[in-house]
Amino acid sequence: MPSTSLCQDEACPPYSLMDDYSEGAHPQILEALLRTNSTQQVSYGNDDYSNQARQLIRQRINCTEDEADIFFVPSGTSANLISIASCLRPYEAVITLDSGHIACKEAxxxxxxxxxxxxxxAVDGKMTPTNLRKAIQQNQFFPHMAKPRLLYISNASETGTVYTKREMSTLSALCKEMNLLLLVDGARIGTALCSKKNDMALRDIFEFADIFWIGGTKAGALMGEAIVVKKALAEGFVFHLKQHGALLAKGRILGVQFMELFRDDLFFALATHANAMSEKISANFETLGYELAAETETNQVFVILPQRLIRTLQERFRFYTWEHLDDGRVVVRIVTSWATDELQVDKFNAAVLQWTVANKDVSIDQERCI
Amino acid sequence: MPSTSLCQDEACPPYSLMDDYSEGAHPQILEALLRTNSTQQVSYGNDDYSNQARQLIRQRINCTEDEADIFFVPSGTSANLISIASCLRPYEAVITLDSGHIACKEAxxxxxxxxxxxxxxAVDGKMTPTNLRKAIQQNQFFPHMAKPRLLYISNASETGTVYTKREMSTLSALCKEMNLLLLVDGARIGTALCSKKNDMALRDIFEFADIFWIGGTKAGALMGEAIVVKKALAEGFVFHLKQHGALLAKGRILGVQFMELFRDDLFFALATHANAMSEKISANFETLGYELAAETETNQVFVILPQRLIRTLQERFRFYTWEHLDDGRVVVRIVTSWATDELQVDKFNAAVLQWTVANKDVSIDQERCI
Amino acid sequence: MPSTSLCQDEACPPYSLMDDYSEGAHPQILEALLRTNSTQQVSYGNDDYSNQARQLIRQRINCTEDEADIFFVPSGTSANLISIASCLRPYEAVITLDSGHIACKEAxxxxxxxxxxxxxxAVDGKMTPTNLRKAIQQNQFFPHMAKPRLLYISNASETGTVYTKREMSTLSALCKEMNLLLLVDGARIGTALCSKKNDMALRDIFEFADIFWIGGTKAGALMGEAIVVKKALAEGFVFHLKQHGALLAKGRILGVQFMELFRDDLFFALATHANAMSEKISANFETLGYELAAETETNQVFVILPQRLIRTLQERFRFYTWEHLDDGRVVVRIVTSWATDELQVDKFNAAVLQWTVANKDVSIDQERCI
Amino acid sequence: MPSTSLCQDEACPPYSLMDDYSEGAHPQILEALLRTNSTQQVSYGNDDYSNQARQLIRQRINCTEDEADIFFVPSGTSANLISIASCLRPYEAVITLDSGHIACKEAxxxxxxxxxxxxxxAVDGKMTPTNLRKAIQQNQFFPHMAKPRLLYISNASETGTVYTKREMSTLSALCKEMNLLLLVDGARIGTALCSKKNDMALRDIFEFADIFWIGGTKAGALMGEAIVVKKALAEGFVFHLKQHGALLAKGRILGVQFMELFRDDLFFALATHANAMSEKISANFETLGYELAAETETNQVFVILPQRLIRTLQERFRFYTWEHLDDGRVVVRIVTSWATDELQVDKFNAAVLQWTVANKDVSIDQERCI
Known part of the structure; x- marks a missing residue:
């Protein structure tokens, strides 16, 4: 099995820019697992490493044990379904964007x-106060309608945009006014907080949300997400973990990973790298006159390309075609990560440039690409 | 954090014989994760490693791709709930022992x-044809009773006993006769198959069961279980994984571990060690005249001890007190694993011997221990 | 408690055109309950009356016992949730109009x-092949999306329109092509089949659908709906009834009512009356120049009125304001039923005429009502 | 369809003593439905009749609107599942007798x-403090076990016995001590409160329980149960009704029936008749030397009979054979109701006597019947 980093020639498999979970874990995390491997630990999340990870995360948030409990789960879907199931009564509903991960990517x-x-x-991939208010107004015919009780948003959003402090503060205040809980899906909260557009600290998100989670899977861990639950909602939460198969016997392996991510600034350093790589790709597209389908604010680039360019790029790179526009152009999604090799980014950009120059007359100066 | 293996003096924390998931993973598994870490892989269980692991497991079972699909999940509770949810209609019920893991340990x-x-x-920790038949007969008042549709058993059982080929064959035939599916929980299937009492191969279990799973968590992996689903029940199974948060983005980490466990005979070698350690502990107890609460057939020892001996052992070892008998004696559970240090086992046995000799008059020759 | 029919003066409470379930049952149905009251019957739906009702409905459909089973439930929500729960696996999804009853009126x-x-x-309150096909195409990212497996439609639709034979035939064929089951909610199937626009017989609906139900609650019964389930889906259906609390001990009271509705043509006679009443109201509105928000094809009239007219009508009649348009006008819903008093309809129409004449200059000849 | 009451000869179908829901409704109830039929009423439980019924029930309980809300549902299974679903979090469990209706009669x-x-x-069909305490102690291994949170009992019990005030008071206090809610299934609460052994008023049950329900189906109504919910648990309850298909559009038909049952003492008069009939049957059995399998405290008789007597009785009467004892004898269940014809009871008793006398030598004086 050839390592991509050793790949020097044309026989290489295409380099993946599909997602931020194509590689294993950051080496430091594997080393931490090795280093701690032989100690005997208490099971089911009560081990020393999980406790240390909780303490490190609380320090980063700047909150106390009395303010929040922290739980580790193996996947983002687990994090979302457990968080929601834990705080709603059976007849209560969730407000989400139609592009929300829970709405269309979690089966x-x-x-x-x-x-x-x-x-x-969604507007720019985000919930707006106007749309939220309207949804609430349209869902008041009780008891014939389920009762809206929780607002679910993601930061970064599904299209890679981020909420500003003002935006999230407004949504949070609106939630309180309308008796809604606020859950923030943080599968990519690292890249959100490291976005150039970001003006929030973890403490802000903690204050705005009732529950939020910090994604490890897309941030360099083997797997795992840390759910931060405000104390008022934390009672009994661990039962939900167990009931949904998310309470690992060797909880230590989640603890060790988050301990390592938050011991120094590894979590943020990795996110910063991911953002820098996508910014480079995005800037190149914009320079060459391509239209972005969404602002590149984190580690995802949504760009509208002609099909011929896509076919050319696919010879050496893998990425998702996201949407076919009516005019024949295609939105593609390019994702970078903590593991993205800058050399490959440079090659990618060069390939875009080369094709664009060669096809200048038919593409760049025309409104409609081919 | 001191490694237990370096611990030579009295300041050591007590050695844990609590369970078979107190340590991390077997070193070979961690090395495999390191070795494969940097390759780029397709996500959600379609990576090369998962495919190789499936092939290796199929070879071990001696079955083809047309006979069974294999799915990897992060935990035993996931394995059970997904397997059951995938093949029952809403009104169908599960038959289980009252001591079954799904009945009393999965919230x-x-x-x-x-x-x-x-x-x-249960009889000797196991389902018997007589008891199964009786349960079916008592649950026929339809549609007022839920319809029994699946028999759930574990091998090894909750008390560490194993099913013989004849026993499981009989249950399997009875299930077919009564239109029941058979699910075998294999959280400890490694130690079951390596038990001196075992006369089954993986192929036998595959033939007897409709779904069974091979436990990795208690067998030396960081986490993970491999669910083997007969083809007739496999359609749509992957949706259940996703819906319950058990389809890891980096499915590779489960694939790599099972690849390593089944590449050579690591899975069985580790189980054999675990069994040998418990046999040593069990034999010592029996030699010294203590009564076992269950036959020691795998890596769990259930022994009835006087409370004073328990207190003495607890100074240097950790284990569960399982049940308080009416006569004042206590059943304790001692669990060994792939990681159990034989030196510690010897120390444990020595401690039992020492106390027993010192308290000979009051304990060994009396029916009732103190 | 004054009977509305005796009400002659201004002290009367407003006459309700709110819905088709404001009164009790048609007198013949109550008489049938009285007539059969003292016989002893087998419980839980196996009584003589339920069996006779099944036979009568099958005769009306022109189907045999081998083709379909029929189950009676107390409410429309029961009918929908049981029908859906009975034929889907956990990861399968329902396609419905965004205005579908199950989408926004069943909590x-x-x-x-x-x-x-x-x-x-929705288009004219109905599902179209184009929109159905598009929804299926957009929900194919498996296993990350739930798998569409059942199309739910209502006839009459939520806005009172009806499907033509051609329309339903096309949808049914499309469902077969795309491996979807088809469920037809028939809460108002009586008025649909008696609509002037209708060109289907019960047999057609039976052939097009996998499951459909015949509404009694809105058709003159005290309560009750008859679910017609194609044989292939009928196995175990009765368990679902029991499990959801819809299997009445005295199933006879549902059987008697449907026996009476289908013994002669009472069911259709009552629906015909309901339709005639709404047609009268609708025609009056159109004659006077008011715009309908939906075609009046069954027993619901959706008409756009100026607010002043609404306030005037509300002094003597009760009905729902359905939607506030941006231009200040309001959509109101007027519902007639088997019980609607034609004298009241005449008074209603007269009131509309009177106000319109008096306000002629400001309303009729202007595009925008006040 | 011959009315049983007119049946004078041998061609009659056997008289049913199967259950307390073989007939329709008490005539007064049907008359009330007729009397109120033509008024127009607000839908979904907010009609005048439901409100009057609530007031009458509250008067009987001697509680205020501030203390409890009352909801009407069509069936006992609805009442139980909605009550439980409304007050438990997902990981919370219900404690019930193994013979509890929810445990073995609700699919x-x-x-x-x-x-x-x-x-x-169960002990005498009832929960005891000792058994309750033991169950709680055995279900404390959290979070691996679901958390016991609600005690479900029935009064009268499944075997027709009743709780004394002292017994229920003790259970209620124990529930408070152990943080359990108490739900009392009152499917046969009428016969319980009219039992000679009863020393409770409705107010007592209201005080002891958090939720209890008053059964109409088995007490002379067409169908319907009234759930009495303490104010602290009532918020959002109506959503549960709707979500489970139990909120009837014509809620009036439940309201009218309970209004009639509680306007005067009809509810209690009917229960008293039912009890008197079973007492007569039970006394006859005891006089003739037959052993009861449970004390006859309400309208159910559980008696152990020789199979030959059963066969003789079955020629003219229908009843359940409940359990086959190891010694060849059989427990039968005989149920009386508000509708039971005393003439038929006399015939039944005469038939028992006749057979017993004729078979005196082989049966009465022997311990073991044939």
């Missing part, structure tokens, strides 16, 4: 716990 | 998927 | 059984 | 809402 996991999703259109 | 995970459990008393 | 009852709803925009 | 309805049942052995 009905939330509904499988019995709860309705109320879908709201 | 109602099965009921949370909507299914009733019908409890049957 | 999340379908999601409470674990299933996701995929919402599709 | 897994409670588990279908996600909750585990913890089964406790």
């Amino acid at each position: 009905g996991a939330i509904e499988a716990t019995g709860h309705k999703l109320v879908l709201v259109p | 109602g995970a099965i009921e949370a998927t909507g299914h009733k459990l019908v409890l049957v008393p | 999340g009852a379908i999601e409470a059984t674990g299933h996701k709803l995929v919402l599709v925009p | 897994g309805a409670i588990e279908a809402t996600g909750h585990k049942l913890v089964l406790v052995p």
